[in-house]
Amino acid sequence: MELNEFEKAQIAYDETCLKKRINQKVIDDFYKIIKSNIEEINKIYKIEKENNNSFESIEEVLEKISINNKFKYEIEQRKREDGFLVAKYKESIGVIGVVYNGDPYITITLALNAILSKNAIIFCTNNKMYALTNLFALYLQQALEQNGYSKELVQVINSTDYSEIYNHNNIVRKIIVIGDKNLQDKVISEAKVDVITSGYGNYDLYIEDILDINLIKKILDIKNANFNVYLHKNIVKEIIEKIDIEDYTEIENVEECIRDININSAGYGSSIFTTNGENANKFLKMIKSKNVFVNASPNLESKFDISEDDMLYVKQIMYKNK
Numbered sequence: 001m002e003l004n005e006f007e008k009a010q011i012a013y014d015e016t017c018l019k020k021r022i023n024q025k026v027i028d029d030f031y032k033i034i035k036s037n038i039e040e041i042n043k044i045y046k047i048e049k050e051n052n053n054s055f056e057s058i059e060e061v062l063e064k065i066s067i068n069n070k071f072k073y074e075i076e077q078r079k080r081e082d083g084f085l086v087a088k089y090k091e092s093i094g095v096i097g098v099v100y101n102g103d104p105y106i107t108i109t110l111a112l113n114a115i116l117s118k119n120a121i122i123f124c125t126n127n128k129m130y131a132l133t134n135l136f137a138l139y140l141q142q143a144l145e146q147n148g149y150s151k152e153l154v155q156v157i158n159s160t161d162y163s164e165i166y167n168h169n170n171i172v173r174k175i176i177v178i179g180d181k182n183l184q185d186k187v188i189s190e191a192k193v194d195v196i197t198s199g200y201g202n203y204d205l206y207i208e209d210i211l212d213i214n215l216i217k218k219i220l221d222i223k224n225a226n227f228n229v230y231l232h233k234n235i236v237k238e239i240i241e242k243i244d245i246e247d248y249t250e251i252e253n254v255e256e257c258i259r260d261i262n263i264n265s266a267g268y269g270s271s272i273f274t275t276n277g278e279n280a281n282k283f284l285k286m287i288k289s290k291n292v293f294v295n296a297s298p299n300l301e302s303k304f305d306i307s308e309d310d311m312l313y314v315k316q317i318m319y320k321n322k
Contacts, residue, residue: 016118045057094174120155198304199268206261267288268290
């Protein structure tokens with residue numbers, strides 16, 4: 001009987017657990033493969049751009065990626081009075097499922113962090129940037145095989161039905177979901193395993209005063225970003241005359257905006273544009289986002305907030321010397 005992607009990933013993970021930790025050469029070989037196939041990548045990028053699935057150039061994507069390959073797995077080791085040695089280690093989780101939009105930066109960052117921590121990873125994405133996701137997975141599989149590891153450590157499923165991930169909770173040990181609040185809530189409510197979320201690429205923008213219309217236009221033109229725009233009732237008419245905003249929420253005051261964002265936001269980045277120092281201070285203190293800004297773009301610190309550490313768990317080992 002032919003194995004599915006999840007079963008292949010589980011076998012690859014079991015095999016990898018018996019080997020030494022995957023080293024830097026896999027990453028180096030992966031980057032070499034990308035550079036030798038840059039024309040193919042750019043061809044697909046051109047198609048994605050025509051479909052409005054735009055992102056930075058592949059060079060910019062690689063420049064942003066930060067991978068820690070010098071991670072310490074031993075947390076502590078001590079000897080108890082009864083003679084038992086107690087050690088705590090960080091261990092790989094197993095097979096990790098990812099639900100997201102196919103962003104190349106996320107694909108490469110998560111894939112490298114997963115294999116470096118000796119996990120297997122399965123990406124579940126829809127047609128948006130699926131071709132690139134599949135291509136990067138293929139290149140990483142080649143790099144793995146070149147270094148004696150199973151290519152099945154990295155898998156891709158093209159589907160909008162994320163239950164593909166949920167239905168294999170006997171194999172998938174953790175799900176990472178990257179997207180807006182609706183997607184986060186859907187996955188959390190339906191999944192039967194641990195879920196960690198990121199709102200990366202999803203931002204809240206509250207415009208209370210018009211300070212710099214050109215800056216606001218520039219922010220809203222950021223590629224591959226989703227904005228929840230909130231406009232104070234006093235400046236709605238002036239704003240929409242100057243900027244083509246298809247979807248926005250009219251707000252009575254800063255308190256209403258804070259409540260709305262805290263209920264509906266993906267919690268990644270939020271900004272307020274205002275000349276009112278008191279309202280700016282309220283916004284900074286009360287917004288429940290990881291990155292909060294005043295009179296600046298909400299993607300000013302656009303760094304992916306899921307790391308290798310999120311793909312590990314702590315295991316305690318006890319034994320007694322003879």
